[in-house]
Amino acid sequence: MSDQHKPAPAPPDARDLRADCERCFALCCVAPAFKASADFAIDKPAGRACPNLRSDFRCGIHSDLGKRGFTGCTVFDCLGAGQKVSQITYGGRDWRREPGTAQQMFDVFAVMRHLHELLRYLTEALSLRPAREVHGEVEELLTTIDGLTRGAPAAVLEVDVAGLRRTTGEVLRRVSELVRAGVPRRGKERRGADLIGAKLRKADLRGADLRSAYLIGADLRGADLRKADLIGADFRGADLRGADLTGSIFLVQAQLDAARGDANTKIPPALSRPAHWR
Known part of the structure; x- marks a missing residue:
């Protein structure tokens, strides 16, 4: 089948671009650093588990996060990067049982979060009919980035995130202009x-x-x-x-x-x- 007759790649499922904490090893509670602020009640260095994290990877104060000073946790969304790293990149092997993978897993999560953010915006761009003249470029980027998210840990860590963000940002800017062009005044x-x-x-x-x-x-x-x-x-x-x-x-x-x-x-x-x- 020639390239011009190949069906367009299906965009990622929307469910895969929202956090599914049940399938994640609480990476957002361990990998990033927190600074005590209006959003976080404590300082926490990168790579150290939040003291509220339980052994089953659940939050011990989940129902009271806002009252306990952790409003930042209530609004964070990894956009599906957490379960992708936990279940696909590492095949269900968690950092507690295999501590030798912990730092690499946390580093991969940071990259994956960027990639899933780009996938989220590109998926939406593909649904915007006024921008259909650039849908070909959107589809190409979607395919490329989705493929990168499915690579081995070492390959994910080699991704040029800054370059991808620049390229994607320019395409999204053009999408935005096309969508907003029809708005009077x-x-x-x-x-x-x-x-x-x-x-x-x-x-x-x-x-x-x-x-x-x-x-x-x-x-x-x-x-x-x-x-x-x-x-x-x-x-x-x-x-x-x-x-x-x-x-x-x-x-x-x-x-x-x-x-x-x-x-x-x-x-x-x-x-x-x-x-x-x-």
Whole structure:
């Protein structure tokens, strides 16, 4: 069969791009370092298990994380990297039973988290019809990166993450432009803007570029964020009550989990309304 007649590769299953803690060896509770802050109650060096981690890889204070000062844990999503490393890269061999693999496993997890983040955004890009003229490039990147996630540990550690992020970022930028081009009088370009605590109640942000914008504690009640590019935007503590995020692009669950909202907040159908929203 010639290349031009080969069927397009299927994007990763959405379920594989969300954390499944039951199939992971609690890598996020061990591999990264924590600094005592508003998000974490303690200092924890990289590679050392959180003192709240039990022998069965479950969190001993899971139901009280927020009250105990670990809000960072409640909003973290490895995007499926944890179970990929635990069950596929290492075939179900955990770092406690085989301590000789521990440091390598933690290093692989850090790389895999980046790769799964790229897969998450590319999978969404492939579903955006206004960007179909670049879907060929999106599919090629998806195939390449998905293949890299299935390599042996040593191969994963050799991945040029920075290069892949640059290449993928450029393709996603073009996807964003194509999607937002159809928005009349679209919002300002605020990529990377410092909007911490900004008063944006009922602001018209349709089609705005809010990539990597700092929206910590911002008042976005009733704001119109339809088709806004929200990739990497920091919504910690942002007030999204009554906001409309319909059709916003590159918004992930962790961003919603970090914000405040209510029953009137409109969110993309692929995401879930956080349990703490009232």
